[in-house]
Amino acid sequence: MPYFDAASAAPLHPVAREALLASLDEGWADPARLYREGRRARLLLDAAREAAAEAVGCRPDELVFTPSGTHAVHSGVSGVLAARRRAGRRLVHSAVEHSSVLHAAEVHEAAGGTRAEVAVNGAGRVAAGDVAAALTGDTALVAVQSANHEVGTEQPVEEVAGLCQEAGVPLLVDAAQSLPWGRVPGAWSVLAASAHKWGGPPGVGLLVVRKGTRFAPQGPADERESGRSAGFENLPAIVAAAASLRALRGPETSAEAARLRTLVDRIRTRVPELVPDVEVVGDPVHRLPHLVTFSCLYVDGETLLGELDRAGFSVSSGSSCTSSTLIPSHVLRAMGVLSEGNVRVSLPYGTAEAEVERFLEVLPGLVRSVRERLGVPAAPAEAPEAAAPQGAPAGTAAEPADLVVDALGRRCPIPVIELAKVIGRVPVGGTVTVLSDDEAARQDIPAWCTMREQEYVGERAAERGAAYVVRRRV
Amino acid sequence: MPYFDAASAAPLHPVAREALLASLDEGWADPARLYREGRRARLLLDAAREAAAEAVGCRPDELVFTPSGTHAVHSGVSGVLAARRRAGRRLVHSAVEHSSVLHAAEVHEAAGGTRAEVAVNGAGRVAAGDVAAALTGDTALVAVQSANHEVGTEQPVEEVAGLCQEAGVPLLVDAAQSLPWGRVPGAWSVLAASAHKWGGPPGVGLLVVRKGTRFAPQGPADERESGRSAGFENLPAIVAAAASLRALRGPETSAEAARLRTLVDRIRTRVPELVPDVEVVGDPVHRLPHLVTFSCLYVDGETLLGELDRAGFSVSSGSSCTSSTLIPSHVLRAMGVLSEGNVRVSLPYGTAEAEVERFLEVLPGLVRSVRERLGVPAAPAEAPEAAAPQGAPAGTAAEPADLVVDALGRRCPIPVIELAKVIGRVPVGGTVTVLSDDEAARQDIPAWCTMREQEYVGERAAERGAAYVVRRRV
Incomplete structure (x- = not known):
């Protein structure tokens, strides 16, 4: 049964599973304790931190584990904004950031801060120059994702990071979607990521704050994770997360990325040929290898997802009808593209070509039947x-x-x-x-x-x- | 090798392990998604919530899962204080609360709120009347733990809850230490707990907010867990946590509690007989079944813990030398008891009597040798x-x-x-x-x-x- 929603959550990587099982026995104790079980847990935690730091491309003491990618984003945003309060209270972010960034921005605004949204083009990409133009003297932080979670468009983070560095403003990169595929290049200051996006277990996020970045953790803190993430460490899951991220840094990953890119290209090409009135959205070149999104005119996204589910395909959608608020995805809105009949396909590592072919076989009939039921005339x-x-x-x-x-x-x-x-x-x-x-x-x-x-x-x-x-x- | 630090973290319960393994395969997807993997995850999450609510004694819609007990306390305290801002900004808590409560109280104070600490007696117990006396008209919240994490003393939460209810002030109970042994009685309003204290995996806390309690979650929120705990649900761990808590509600638990209580009684009696200049601290009657704490005069706690570790016993301590800040435990300070040479023994479920006997055999010699090295004369x-x-x-x-x-x-x-x-x-x-x-x-x-x-x-x-x-x- 093909699961095509890796961008929501990837199935557990075999390496993660193995590491999790091993550390259930070795890593349940409190790593802050001095007795043997605690020391063993500490060794596992230290090793996991080193492995994750190596995979991210940072120093181990710059990286802490958080309970989720969402927590990493929330803590990263509030920590920089608080530390740079004297520099200013302006948060600049792209219009297509993940909701966790937007929620943090709303809290900042409610507390008297200001924010500026940098628009994207029709493919969902920001122009680095537009970010630079938004850097007023009172800008405390810029947040730009490495790649978009809904349409797969990669952002010019390296260029943005360089411009931010010139302006002396820290850049926070939400790398949740791209980190499985490689390091985020450039002189970014803060990075957030989420293990369950790369086949690690849920319950683990990464927050990286590069040395020299002013950072003041907000909310009640304790002595764990350098005071940047409170609460008992989720150790077996942390070990599993780090092990699976390290495994993804092997040479197979770029081969797999190339293979999935070909499969996605096939979907990008064939869907508009097979299904009338379809818009493929997202940047065709600057994009994640495994993710493609398209919208079908005159189609109810929820019904189409239901039909695809019955046909065995698990995908997601940015259509309003699939959201509890009945509001279409802010990403599609920012891009100015169609939101109805929206389908996001994100292929997990190892997706078989035959599954993609089968998807292309069943999709046209399903769209047709949804349209017929809605009384859409042929033309x-x-x-x-x-x-x-x-x-x-x-x-x-x-x-x-x-x-x-x-x-x-x-x-x-x-x-x-x-x-x-x-x-x-x-x-x-x-x-x-x-x-x-x-x-x-x-x-x-x-x-x-x-x-x-x-x-x-x-x-x-x-x-x-x-x-x-x-x-x-x- | 006897591990006597269950109050820090309990080894994984076999039921938790089994449930975790099963849900790694069934519960990795996003429970908010409508496709089959998501629906399966949702079913697991709903069942876990029902099981946990039954074990706590609340409605399922009153309970959310958090990333840790610490998060549950932080969110519980800030959520009630924010919702009751008009009623007042005073937080009343016992002097022996867990550091997570104290950290939340510090943040509240830094934001302009006030706090009042209710003193404890020499056994570490608050008087319900003292709590009631602290309930001024502007008191927004009272926080009293169900049992103390360092000395095992049970607090009169049922009585306190009744008095709070009369005064119309919500009571938050940190039940981290007592929940493994049974429900918290009484008309409390908010409850927090931590799965790794009962043999669940780390990464899971419980936050219960009883219907009718005004509650306004603080910080950036998302649609997960009723808006009370942001971030992707740590589902396999949640399933394991709920399954193991339910398992502890079987009839064996009260038998095991009675058995451990006898072992602890033996330590309470024998240690002062076997070791000169020892003070057993904590309430001898109102106490957790599995926890006992004593302090050894003229002994360096860190050295004694190291000796016990070499002898195979893992225990913890509230002595200053075992803390990174070199400050003795605030619990021992509030009780006015000796902090040097402090040893906390907390027996995990299933501890063998022979292990306790062996502890009683080795302890006197270890204390003697530590004292000798410190140059303490015999009398x-x-x-x-x-x-x-x-x-x-x-x-x-x-x-x-x-x-x-x-x-x-x-x-x-x-x-x-x-x-x-x-x-x-x-x-x-x-x-x-x-x-x-x-x-x-x-x-x-x-x-x-x-x-x-x-x-x-x-x-x-x-x-x-x-x-x-x-x-x-x-």
Whole structure:
């Protein structure tokens, strides 16, 4: 059963499993104690720290283990911001950071700090120059991920790090997605990562603070992990995490990366050929080897994920319907791309080519059946005979130049489907106004216009939700 | 090799080991995902929560898993204090709470809150009435442990909880030490515990917030664990923690508690018979079944622990020399008891009686040899012929009524040994003044006076350290 969601959590690496089992017997005691069980635990902890530091490319005394990548990010952000309070209270971060960075930024803002978001291009990549331009005199910290968790786009961290260094501002790199594939290059100051992304067990994150970086841990501390991560060390898991990361630094990893890159290239090429109305998103060149994301027009992401699951494929999605808040992914929003019918495929180490081929076989039929159930005509834009949408207050034959589609109370992808159904009923130059209270419409109606070469006029306030105006161009 | 430090970390329970292994294969995926691996992980997480809640005696939706007991305490304290900010900013806690509570209290104080410490008696127990008396109108939270981690004394939490409830103030119970032995009774509001204290793996704590308790999680949050504990769930460890806690709720546990209580009683009785100048500390009745602490006069705790380790016994200590800060345990200080030569024995589940007997066999010889190496006379107080301490500026035969002992720069237990050596050289009614810059002297000189029925006059400021004045009474 192919599991294609390595970017959420990778299955346990065999080396991690072995190390975990061995250290359950050797590493359960308190490494701060002086008796033999404690000394044994301390040796394991020290060795794990050295192995992890070597894999990261830092000194062992720069690296502490945290309970998760999320904790590493939260502690890293708050520790630098507190230490550099006199320099300023401004946090600069890319618009596509992981939610852990955004949550830390929100807390900073709530406490009186300021933040600036650096925009990304349509492929989800920041320009190093844009980061540099955001470095005002009161900037305390910059946070830029090494690679994006949703679309796989790699960021120019080495270049950003150089510019930050010139400006004397520390750079925190969330390396959760890229660390399995190699070290993060450049003069970054702080790095955060998460073991369960590389096949280590959950319960282990890495926080690296390079020497010379001002750092003041926040919140209650204790004497563990240099005062940077409180609580009894999760030792067997730490040992397993370090062992599996070290294993990934062998020569096989670059061969495996190349192999997965080929499989991902095949998905990037074949999906748009096999499935109509698909947008592959993310940078085609600067990208993680194992991750590809695409969005399917007129498709409900949750239903498609369910169909894929029934067909044996585990993938994830940034569509609003798959989120508890019914808000589409902030990454897709920042990129200005379609969010409906979104599918992220992230291949675990060792994925068989046949699994990818099988995915390409079943996907077109599943998308087709989801669209059929949603009542999407085969070629929606060219269907002037399409029935007026249920509850539409306007759109009669007498006034074809300006149609209003009432999609209030209806969720993604219905507003876009209703738009597509009626666009052919207004003449070129005429407009369709979609009334919608679904958050995804704000993102997907403009994205649809770009894909369909129609003009997105803009959004107007409405009594309920918003009114999105589209002018027919083709 | 007998490991007698279960209060630091218990070896992995066989049930925990089995559950951990099983869930490594079933529970590595993200429980928030909707595909089969995610659903499997979610089922495991839900079942673990139900099992843990049943063992604690709460509803499953009142319990979240945290990365450690320390995190549970930190989050519990800050969450209640923030939610009850309007009620007041006063935190009341016993003087013998775990350092995690004290660290959280320090952070609260640094942020402008206030705190009040409730004193304990010589056995380390708070009086419920003293807690009630501390409940001013602006008290936001009370924190009282269920049992002390260093001396095993049980606190009257049920009574305290009742009084807090009457006053409308929530009570947080740090149940880390007692939860392995049973539920915490009473109307507490918040409970924290740590899995590696009951034979679960490290990396798992419990935070229980009873319905109706105002609670506002602090710091960056995410959608996991009801927003009360951020970061990817440490699932295999959570499953193992819950399974082992449930296993401890079987009928064998009370039988085992009774058996260990007998072994501890034997240590409590025999150690003072076998070793001269020993003080057994902690409540003899209201106590954990498996834990006993005693202090040996004229003994260096670190050396004694090293000797015990060489003899195969792993124990811990609250002596200053075993702490990185060279400050004696705050618990022993709050109790006003001797801190030098301190030994904590905490028996793991299943400890063999023969191991305890063997401990009683080797201990007297080890203490004797440590004392011999420190130059302690067989009966120090009755040794008027003892040599004047090295570097002592006073204490000549010409002025025997008031001796000054210079122990500056010398660590515990030397200042007390020097005092004991010369007390016989002043007449009854005369004084010995000990100059010391060792923090332990502040605690151990008065404690020695109590044990020796001498009068502790008090402490005077000195150019370096302090001058401790003792009047000879016997």
